[in-house]
Amino acid sequence: MAQRRTRFGDRARYWFDSTLARGASALVGWMALLCLAVVVPASAVLVWTEPDAPASLAGRLAQVWRLTGETLRLGGATGTPLRVTMSVLLALVALLYVSTLVGLITTALTERLTALRRGRSTVLEKGHAVVLGWSEQIFTVVSELVAANTNQRRAAVAVLAERDKSAMEEALSTKVGPVGRTRLICRSGPTTDPSVLTLAGPATAGVVLVLPQDEPDADAEVVKTLLALGAALAGEEPRPPVVAAVRDDRYRLAARLAAGPGGVVLESDTITARLIVQAARRPGLSLVHQELLDFAGDEFYLVDEPILADRPFGDALLSYPTASVVGIMRGETPLLNPPPQTPLAPGDLLIVISRDDDSAWAADCAELVEEAAMASGPPTPVRPERVLVLGWNRRAPLVVEQLRRCARPGSVVDVVANGGEATVRQVTEADADSGTGLTLTLHHGDVTRPETLRRLNVHLYDSVIVLGQDPAPGQPPDDPDNRTLVTLLLLRQLEEATGRELPVVTELIDDRNRALAPISPGADVIVSGKLIGLLMAQISQNRHLATVFEELFSADGAGVRLRPAPDYVLPGLETSFATVVAAARLRGECAIGYRCHEDASTSPGHGVRINPPKAERRRWTVDDEVVVVGKD
Structure with missing residues (x-):
């Protein structure tokens, strides 16, 4: 079969590409020829x-040579060949020098x-x-840090x-989203x-926050980061306060030691399970x-x-018209909801809930109390509960433990999980110390299959807890939410x-x-990550609140x-709400708000009202709830 003849254009392009492939010298040559091909005719x-x-x-x-030389910066001198050659040589040296200088710059x-884009400059x-x-x-x-810095002129994160x-x-x-006056600086x-x-x-x-990363060994990484932070701050006094979070209680002591005196370490899994x-x-x-x-x-x-x-x-409970008192800070020790007869010693600080630190002003609100409207009967009795847990993860044993701590005799917890040996062992270990009637x-x-849920009479349970599986190695950290969403649909x-x-x-x-x-x-x-993030942001702005939150979220x-x-x-x-505060005081509690049943499905507050004015009046219904700080 006759061989097809290659077109001239294809052969010319191939020859040109092959010439360029020889390197920089061929490229420089072609550029020189191209320039001469344009400049010489134009000069002529x-x-x-x-x-x-x-x-x-x-x-x-x-004259053509002189114009060409001036255009290409080749000197352009005329006369003897030696003079022309030296002129071109000097022009090439100058061109090489300028080009090299521009290249270096x-x-x-x-x-x-590139270093700036990689975040390698010091803040x-x-x-x-x-x-x-x-x-x-x-x-x-x-x-939250951006929200806390709203009133500051030169804030940075x-x-x-x-x-x-x-x-x-x-x-x-x-x-x-928009950060206002706060500067966000990223370093890699x-x-x-x-x-x-x-x-x-x-x-x-002003403060250093250490976050647990989305990795299996995140807690060990937090401890190592705290150790590196201590080495980086060696010899620096005073040191900034440190706020960190770990997932497993086994790493909390090591993290506290690495964080140094004054460091605050939160245990995210335990707090999440309690909530x-x-x-x-x-x-x-x-x-x-x-x-x-x-914030x-x-x-x-x-x-x-x-x-x-x-x-x-x-x-003190009825001494602030626009703030809710919940405890006493005595030195470094918080006393949340102490007995009403506890005397306030000189130097004690009141722990209050307020819109801002300057909106807590003292004034007697006792005259707003209407004793005739206060309930005098016994509190609603607590009955045994039935809880259904759908799914299992590393926080599930902590959830079961928290359910057992306050369970009434006769309480039931049913766990539905995809049966694996680890799950069976964990449930067995969680039930090993049962002695509370649970x-x-x-x-x-x-739990993502319809037939599994149809076998359960879910309406017989007082509450249903849906837990996502722990992400597998290499799996996106938010992938368990996909299964959770399927379960919620069912x-x-x-x-x-x-x-x-x-x-x-x-x-x-x-979130x-x-x-x-x-x-x-x-x-x-x-949303465990969001709650722990909110806690860390609050403590970063006031380190003394760490002990308050630890008491507030303790078992x-x-x-x-x-x-x-x-x-x-x-x-x-x-x-008035002052009447509710007085009634809660008789029960040894601190009332800080309420939830209106009629507005429970209305955004954005869903009926929750925290720290209402003591003078606020409303008609209370059977289904309304009061938010208090107290013990079970």
């Missing part, structure tokens, strides 16, 4: 069209810009917040993580390297916690009020089929999935509770 046109051009051909050619600028801010590590908590922490600087900036810009590098930690300027920082159980026992409690921990709402403050010295604590039973099944189908609403408490990893969850607007959703301490309103005031009567 200019010379031949000039009225004063030399008459002779040699003169005109010399360009390279240096490029390297500097020179003072009093800024340093966030070490990257996880889903980063967006909550940064958002420096984030150091082993991620691309541009990617971090883009993610923060997308999820945090490992947080376990002391020399890299100095890039974030921890020595001059899940509290919300399961009293739906709506997660909304109260979020309101208390969010956008009312917050905890420490107030010095000398005029109340030597008076009983009970008097019955724990494991049912094998996939539960919603059961609700629609029976016409009865289920008291569901859902654990999510990513963005809350908008996707098929649940009622006021349902309880525990045996005085925590936030939701109680039936008829236990405090007579339903159907209109009375």
